[in-house]
Amino acid sequence: MKKKIWHLIILNTCILSLFTNAQNPVFSQILINKSYLNPAYAGYSGDLTFDMQSRIQWFRVPSYFLSNAFAINGGCNANRLGFSLQGLxxxxxxxxxxNHRITGAVSVNLPGYTSRKLKNKFLRDRKTIVSTGLAIGVGQRFLNWDRLLFTDQLDHYLGIVRNSSLVNPQNVVSNVIVDLSAGSRMKMEISDKGSNISAGFAMFHINRPVETFFYSENRLPIRYTGHVFLHLQTEKYVNNAQFLTIGWVGNYQQEMQTNIVLLMRDFNSGFMLGGGFRSERIYLLGKTIDSIVLQFNLRQGDVIINYSLDFTVSSLGVHRTFGTHELGISYLMSGYNMCGMFYKRNKRAKTDCFFLYDDLMKKSNFILIQP
Incomplete structure (x- = not known):
């Protein structure tokens, strides 16, 4: 009986967190499918990439949550444009x-250098790239009313007294929404070794679309995301660059806030290990769900595989949830871009808007997936 009560508590927490978050799940693994984090990452590598991501939240709980996302990214070097097509x-x-969504995004990428007159040597004459992205998507929700139980079906003494609720209308599908998002990011070198820092900010549901099963004016609240990453190259002038990465990602929407802090290290053998902490605050419940995050990345050629595990350390406990599991796969078609409205192989020149990556792309196992 006690076990069932805990399952109900966990399920109610999930449902309430869903409606406070209102739109999309928050992945702990942010190195795969970066265009999901910020529209400014559309076409982030300059080449054609395919990203897939799957998240199973609280594996032990009946009716666990399953989230699947994909993205196709491509860049047009000549026009300094990036494109992405995303699905959820x-x-x-x-x-x-x-909840099903399909989104298209375009980014404008402006390369440059900081001034040579700056006194700070870490900022003087450094490569930079500033990107701005816009996204438009459509989506719709589906609800199985037979799985829900309302108070008008219950009696204090007799329990369930009515098989169906008087709540009407019981529409199976919501209205189709058109959703707008926008974001910006910046990346800059901070040392001769190749170390760099990146930061970005994005807003989702800017137009606050109405999404409802009841024909009401229920508008989605704006969701804000921000991130900062510091990539420290540990050795200078080596063929295979290695990085120590420290990063933060934050999501805020109405009654829910999620913060993720990560520390990652990559190695010459083609794998990356990382760990961090994830805190999810649900203001409506006055409850915080904390997790320890462990991540593993493996790169073989143009394929990157990632696995992430969130250990629940708050009162819910990992023994009740069995944690949250994420699996991601990214495939890079090196040298292919999308200029001329068709795929074309093209060697990128130094004038390429993605030139911040050019010197390092062949020297590092994971420069491709750095935010």
Whole structure:
């Protein structure tokens, strides 16, 4: 009985967090599918890439949450443009609530150098890239009313007294929404070794679309995301650059806030290890869900595989949830861009808007997936 009560508490926490977050799940693994984090990352590598990501939240709990996302990214070097096509399928409670989205994004990437007159040697004459992205998407939710139980179906003494609720209308699908998002990011070298810093900010649901099953004016609240990453190259002038990465990602929307802090290190053998802490605050419940995050990345040629595990350390406990699992795969088609409205192989020149990566792309196992 006690076990069932805990399952109900966990499930209610999930459902309330879903409606306070209102739109998309927050992935702990942010190195795969960066265009999901910020529209300014559309076409982030300058080449054609395929990203896939899957998240199973609280594996032990009945009706766990399953989120799947994909993205196709490409860049046009000549026009300094990046493009992405993203998809999201989010299943809650074994499909009683489903959320499906498709989004297209375009980014403008402006390369440059900091002034040679700056006194600070860490900032003087450094490569930079500033990007701004816009995204437009469509989406719809699906709800299985037979899986829900309302108070008008219950009696204090008799329990369930009515098989169906008087709540009407019980629409199976919500209206189709058109969703607008925008974001900016900047990346800059900070040393001769190749160390760099990046930061970005994005806003989702800027137009606050109405999404409802009841024909009401229920507008999605704006979601804000921000991130800062410091990539420290540990050795100077080596063929295979290695980085120590420290990063923070934050998400805020109405009654819910999520913060993720990560520390990662890559190695010459083609793998990266990382760990961090994730804190999810649900203001409506006055509850915080904390997790320790462990991540593993493996790169073989143009393929990157990532696995992430969140250990629940708050009162819910990992023994009740079995943690949250994420798996991501990224495939890079090196040398292919999207200029001329078709795929074309093209050697990138120093004038390429993605030139911040050019000197390091062949020297590091994971420069491709750095935010």
């Amino acid at each position: 399928s989010d299943l809650r409670g074994e499909g009683f609530l489903q």
